[in-house]
Amino acid sequence: MALNFITGNKDKLAEVQSILGDVAGLDIDLAEIQSLDAHEIIQAKLEEAQKHHAGEFIVEDTSLYLTATNGLPGPLIKWFMKSIGNDGLYKMAEAFGNFEAEGKTIIGYSNSANNIQFFEGSIKGTIVPPRGEGFGWDPIFQPEGYTKTFGELTAEEKNAISMRKVAVEKLKEHLKDSV
Amino acid sequence: MALNFITGNKDKLAEVQSILGDVAGLDIDLAEIQSLDAHEIIQAKLEEAQKHHAGEFIVEDTSLYLTATNGLPGPLIKWFMKSIGNDGLYKMAEAFGNFEAEGKTIIGYSNSANNIQFFEGSIKGTIVPPRGEGFGWDPIFQPEGYTKTFGELTAEEKNAISMRKVAVEKLKEHLKDSV
Numbered sequence: 001m002a003l004n005f006i007t008g009n010k011d012k013l014a015e016v017q018s019i020l021g022d023v024a025g026l027d028i029d030l031a032e033i034q035s036l037d038a039h040e041i042i043q044a045k046l047e048e049a050q051k052h053h054a055g056e057f058i059v060e061d062t063s064l065y066l067t068a069t070n071g072l073p074g075p076l077i078k079w080f081m082k083s084i085g086n087d088g089l090y091k092m093a094e095a096f097g098n099f100e101a102e103g104k105t106i107i108g109y110s111n112s113a114n115n116i117q118f119f120e121g122s123i124k125g126t127i128v129p130p131r132g133e134g135f136g137w138d139p140i141f142q143p144e145g146y147t148k149t150f151g152e153l154t155a156e157e158k159n160a161i162s163m164r165k166v167a168v169e170k171l172k173e174h175l176k177d178s179v
Numbered sequence: 180m181a182l183n184f185i186t187g188n189k190d191k192l193a194e195v196q197s198i199l200g201d202v203a204g205l206d207i208d209l210a211e212i213q214s215l216d217a218h219e220i221i222q223a224k225l226e227e228a229q230k231h232h233a234g235e236f237i238v239e240d241t242s243l244y245l246t247a248t249n250g251l252p253g254p255l256i257k258w259f260m261k262s263i264g265n266d267g268l269y270k271m272a273e274a275f276g277n278f279e280a281e282g283k284t285i286i287g288y289s290n291s292a293n294n295i296q297f298f299e300g301s302i303k304g305t306i307v308p309p310r311g312e313g314f315g316w317d318p319i320f321q322p323e324g325y326t327k328t329f330g331e332l333t334a335e336e337k338n339a340i341s342m343r344k345v346a347v348e349k350l351k352e353h354l355k356d357s358v
Contacts, residue, residue, distance in 0.1 A: 032213040036258050036262060069262055076258060079213065083248055095271060
């Protein structure tokens, strides 16, 4: 049975396909519930998907968690980007006097019996004034051990330490074991 | 037909009953979707309620909107309170150098034909270092023309300028007109 990755993002789909192989993109619009815990948001989406489709599903959430603000923005990152952007996020970290952050991907996997399991990848880093290009908060996140931000690293460099890759590799291991 | 106020908050229910009269509290747990627009959140809740129950419903959202951050936290206020609290919200306004804010109640009303209309009440004010008691962000919100925060005003003083009251009064007018 095909594994369906619920996403409208072609880049994420390609990244997941490059690791897992046979994965179909399922571009359905499922509401994201409010929570600071990505597991809850993912679970609600998977349960919604289960109601309408049969099969196996994955949903992923990649968010930025600031130590200064007890995790905020976390899975609410989209709304921070829309309202205050990277400059504003940097200003927040500065105001709280703590630049420690974590980029974290959580993947929820729902098997054909509708059981849900989670797989996680994360990378520690520092919030810095925006440098470079890239997607979303890439320009303000400088991973530990690097002098460049995600926005300044090449796609290859970034993918090599990607928290999404780590999470997908864990899912891959799980799928191999359960065959 | 009875009007159902979807809330688990007895104080809010009592406030609405004191204005509208015959309103039943309906304490069902409906997910709040992520959005910076309270209308969208309310609409999703009302549509969910319509699926499971017949009747007329109201859902309300009372949130704090900061000018400095283009409205943030807005309807995401709950998660800001949980993670950084009033001290953190003040620190944010300070970091952005703008203390202008608005307390806003939006009420969504779904009639027996499932048509949805919105009613709004708002009050402008200033974000200040926490003073007084009260609920949620009361201690950091000083309404325009006052030297006390919502947390320092008596319940009577606060209710007299309540944005929730204004929104409910508008709904009351509407219900009267549509009889």
